[in-house]
Structures are given as C-alpha cells and as structure tokens.
Amino acid sequence: MSSIVVIGSQWGDEGKGKITDFLSSKANIIARFSGGDNAGHTIATNGKHIHLSLIPSGVLYPDKLGVLGNGMVINPKSLLHEIHYLRQNGIPVHNLRISNRAQVLMPYHILFDHLQESLKGQKIGTTGKGIGPAYMDKLERIGIRMADLIDKPVFAQKLKQALKIKNIILTKVFNRKPLDFDSMFKEYYHYGQIIKPFVCDTSYLINHALDEGKHVLFEGAQGSMLDIDHGTYPFVTSSNTVAGNAAVGSGIGPNRINRIVGVCKAYTSRVGDGPFPTELHNQVSDHIRHAAHEYGVVTGRPRRLGWLDIVVLKHAVRISGITDLSLNCLDALSGIGDIKVCVGYRYHGKRIDNYPANNRVLEECQPIYKVFPGWDEDITCCTTVAELPKNARNYLESVSKMVGVPLDTFAVGASRDHTHILKNVWQEADK
Structure with a gap:
C-alpha cells in the first residue's frame, strides 16, 4: 500500500487542486478530509476550467473513486449543485463516495x-x-x-x-x-x-483499498496557515488543514501515510483578513494578480499578494511533516525585475525564524529580505529545470534549499501540461 497527502503550505489557493489532479493519474482513490464548500479549486483540463468546491479533484477520472471524508462538513444543496454542474460538463459522478460520518x-x-x-x-x-x-x-x-x-x-x-x-x-x-x-x-x-446511493463507510473503503496495495491520495482544503490550531488564529478556518488531519478526517491510522506534498506558489497570496507580513500594494502585486488571475474561486475577491515567505513555508513543513514540495506559478514572476524572498523576521532588533503565535508581535515584525535577480523571458514553454532561464532556475533551486524540502514538481502555467515532474512521488511512496 502507499498513500500521499496533498496540503497547502501557505494561506490556501496554492494550486492544490491542480497538483491533486496531476497526481491522481496514479491513484485509485482520491479522498478529501476537511472543510466544506468554502474551499475552491480550479482544474484546467481538455480546454475547460472546472471549478470544484466539495468534490475531490480526482472525480475527473471515471475509473477512480472520489471520497468526501468524515472530517468534512457537507452542504447537500451545494453538493447536488456541483454534481449537476459536473454532469453538464460531461463528467460522470458514479465514482463518488460520501462518508456516513460526515x-x-x-x-x-x-x-x-x-x-x-x-x-x-x-x-x-x-x-x-x-x-x-x-x-x-x-x-x-x-x-x-x-x-x-x-x-x-x-x-x-x-x-x-x-x-x-x-x-x-x-x-x-x-x-x-x-x-x-x-x-x-x-x-x-x-x-x-x-x-443516499453515494453514502457509505468510507473509512472501511479506504483501509480496505490500502490493504489491497492500492494507491490513495488525500486532498486537503485551504492552507496550513489557516489551520485552526497552527494558523494565524483567529483569522483561520474552522478545521485542521494540516497533514495530520488526513488520518482523523478520513478514518485511517497515521502509520498509513507515506508521503506529504506541500503545495506553494512562487510568491504568497491570501483571501480574507489577517496578518500578512510580506503583503504588497504596488505594481508588483498588480502584475502578479493580472498574470496569475488572482481572484478567489469561491468568493471572487481579489487575493492579497506578497513576496514568498520562507518563515511561513518552514512553519508548514514543521507542523505537517512535509516531505516533498510542489511549486506553482513560477511564470507569474516573469518580467517584474528583482525578486524578494522573506528569510526571517526582525522583532525589536532581534531576528526570529519561527512564526509568532501572538498577532501583536507579528504586526511589529519586519520581514528580512533576500533579493534574487529576476528574468524577462516567457517560461511557459519550459518543460525542464534546465530549460529555464538561469535566474529562474536559481530562484527555484534556492527556494527548495531554503525550505529544506526537495521539489517534486514545478509549474509554469495553470494547466496539467504546464506542470512538470522533477521526482516521482508515487515511486517514493512505494518504497
């Protein structure tokens, strides 16, 4: 048996749906374990953009099971609307399963x-x-x-x-x-x-599949910094978004999880109120918002944007045990000149490298930036790290090194075709 958990490593909207869909090709079951229709993910496939809120991304594959786990809160009206929407787009839902404990x-x-x-x-x-x-x-x-x-x-x-x-x-x-x-x-x-026909004991279903040696992919909602315990409380969601909840929210033992993929953007975004140390209000944020269409899938609100924050990513690695990193939206940084990355915070003259729990302390923290030279080239046609411009390649490799987690994939656009593999995480999970 082998299983992978996919979670967001920032404030949500990192592109988890795309990475989940990407990894679903090798999975037998794709299970979501937390949240409700407050989460949104967009998947570009066959020339269409499919917007989902409740149903796991893997439902796009007719030969795989999509599971709504016991850790979710499910609005039946929204669920039926989403089922109708998928059917209208030619996507069957016979492979949907819903936990009787949700x-x-x-x-x-x-x-x-x-x-x-x-x-x-x-x-x-x-x-x-x-x-x-x-x-x-x-x-x-x-x-x-x-x-x-x-x-x-x-x-x-x-x-x-x-x-x-x-x-x-x-x-x-x-x-x-x-x-x-x-x-x-x-x-x-x-x-x-x-x-009713979709409702069953999904814990039994998932554990039985793992016993048979099948691949199970667990899909999180929102991001690590919105976790009810470990996020920017009280500006968080109402559930645990970290990888540990994959076990609780789907009814498996934690020993059944093999790899944990943290998804991030090449910069930082968030929707809603709350702390955001690297937030920008200038031409750089306008450029990124336009290039990456940074608007909330569920709310439609313009996302708040800022430089990549390594303190946030390291916090996510600690609280979820992230073993692999998927970096999206590298293309959105093309043409903006020098790129800053927050590598620590300065609080009352002292450097701190952990994310403060006290929001008053956080408000008084100043980001410590490291500057990387940017690039002007269009990188959307690049399929390997070697094909990237030197500065883009250096940025990608430096992020992985600073976070201390190897990269599995990088993406230079929104679609499946723009996501490129550096390491096969399913092979790692099977070891």
Whole structure:
C-alpha cells in the first residue's frame, strides 16, 4: 500500500487542486478530509476550467473513486449543485463516495455565520458558507451526520433538537423569527434521498483499498496557515488543514501515510483578513494578480499578494511533516525585475525564524529580505529545470534549499501540461 497527502503550505489557493489532479493519474482513490464548500479549486483540463468546491479533484477520472471524508462538513444543496454542474460538463459522478460520518451543513449554519460575524468587532473575513457554525455543532454534539440525514425518523428527531436550540437563540438574542421545521425537513430529507446511493463507510473503503496495495491520495482544503490550531488564529478556518488531519478526517491510522506534498506558489497570496507580513500594494502585486488571475474561486475577491515567505513555508513543513514540495506559478514572476524572498523576521532588533503565535508581535515584525535577480523571458514553454532561464532556475533551486524540502514538481502555467515532474512521488511512496 502507499498513500500521499496533498496540503497547502501557505494561506490556501496554492494550486492544490491542480497538483491533486496531476497526481491522481496514479491513484485509485482520491479522498478529501476537511472543510466544506468554502474551499475552491480550479482544474484546467481538455480546454475547460472546472471549478470544484466539495468534490475531490480526482472525480475527473471515471475509473477512480472520489471520497468526501468524515472530517468534512457537507452542504447537500451545494453538493447536488456541483454534481449537476459536473454532469453538464460531461463528467460522470458514479465514482463518488460520501462518508456516513460526515457532518451535514444546514441552512441555519449559514444564517448564524452571518449573524455572528456581524457582532464581531474584529471581522474574521469568513466566506459566509456556514463552516464555523457547522463545526461548532459537531463539537457540541448536536450536529447531523450523513447517516442521520438519510434515515427519516433519526433526521426528524435530530433536526427538531437542533432547531429547538437555534430558535431560542434566534428569537431571544438576534430578535429573528424562528425557523420552520416542516419545510426544512422536507427539503433536506429530499436532498438526502438523492445523495443516499453515494453514502457509505468510507473509512472501511479506504483501509480496505490500502490493504489491497492500492494507491490513495488525500486532498486537503485551504492552507496550513489557516489551520485552526497552527494558523494565524483567529483569522483561520474552522478545521485542521494540516497533514495530520488526513488520518482523523478520513478514518485511517497515521502509520498509513507515506508521503506529504506541500503545495506553494512562487510568491504568497491570501483571501480574507489577517496578518500578512510580506503583503504588497504596488505594481508588483498588480502584475502578479493580472498574470496569475488572482481572484478567489469561491468568493471572487481579489487575493492579497506578497513576496514568498520562507518563515511561513518552514512553519508548514514543521507542523505537517512535509516531505516533498510542489511549486506553482513560477511564470507569474516573469518580467517584474528583482525578486524578494522573506528569510526571517526582525522583532525589536532581534531576528526570529519561527512564526509568532501572538498577532501583536507579528504586526511589529519586519520581514528580512533576500533579493534574487529576476528574468524577462516567457517560461511557459519550459518543460525542464534546465530549460529555464538561469535566474529562474536559481530562484527555484534556492527556494527548495531554503525550505529544506526537495521539489517534486514545478509549474509554469495553470494547466496539467504546464506542470512538470522533477521526482516521482508515487515511486517514493512505494518504497
């Protein structure tokens, strides 16, 4: 057996979907283990750009299984919309499997997401998709799981329990009208019956596949710096985005993970509020945004952009045990002149190389930059490191050396054809 975990090593939007899709060609199962439809990834294939939020990237391969793991919070309405979208684009979904232990995201989660955000003095900048409230209900043990949604009497009992609590808060705290049980039950039970054929014990499915020596690829959502424990709290998502959650969120033992691929860009981006030490507001960020079309897949918001931050990448390596690095969007740096890379922070005259947990401390940190000479050539036709201009090659190799992790792939564009292999990570996983 062999398995690979693909995670983001920055603040999300690093191109995980493309790398997952790229590695899926050798996998039998592609399983997502966290998050919900707040995550977005775009895959360029056969002249089309396919936008996915819930369904794993590997669903594009009809001979492989795409799994939504137990660590996810799944909006049935969004899921059915995505299934319809894939079918409209000629992509079958018979190979989709959904964990019976995954949490169901309900309409009141979205409502409470907006209501709670409106009360915060310091906005988190959520997507408003209800992810946080859904995970709150999971931990409060009043959540509804997929196994409940497809069981009529159980769903009725659990929805009544949840609405009893939610309606007290809505009426007493927010001065809102109570939510109606009958209409919500009818709508979501109907969704559950459509989804029911896909629902199964995915933990058993994945472990059985590994026992048979098959390849399993685990797909993370968002990025390491949005992890609820290890990210830029409170400006984070509501789940663990690090590689360790691949085991918890899909129902396997950590000893079954062989390799961990961290995906990053040749620069840094993030959507939403929160610390961003290397952020730029100038012609360089405008150039990158235009070259790489830096807008959020789910929100459509322009992404915040800045220089590559080695402190962030080393933090991601530590908290996830990244063994391999995939670097995307190298082409977006063409033509911008000298390129800066943050190699440390200066705080009150002293250098620090770890990412601070205290946001006040972080705000007072000044990036320490190393400057690399840029290049003007169009590199989108380069297929090997040797074909890159000298300065682009030096930048690529220097990033790997500074992070301390070997490069598996580099990309000079958005499509599969623009992603090039330096080392076969599946062969490494099989050893």
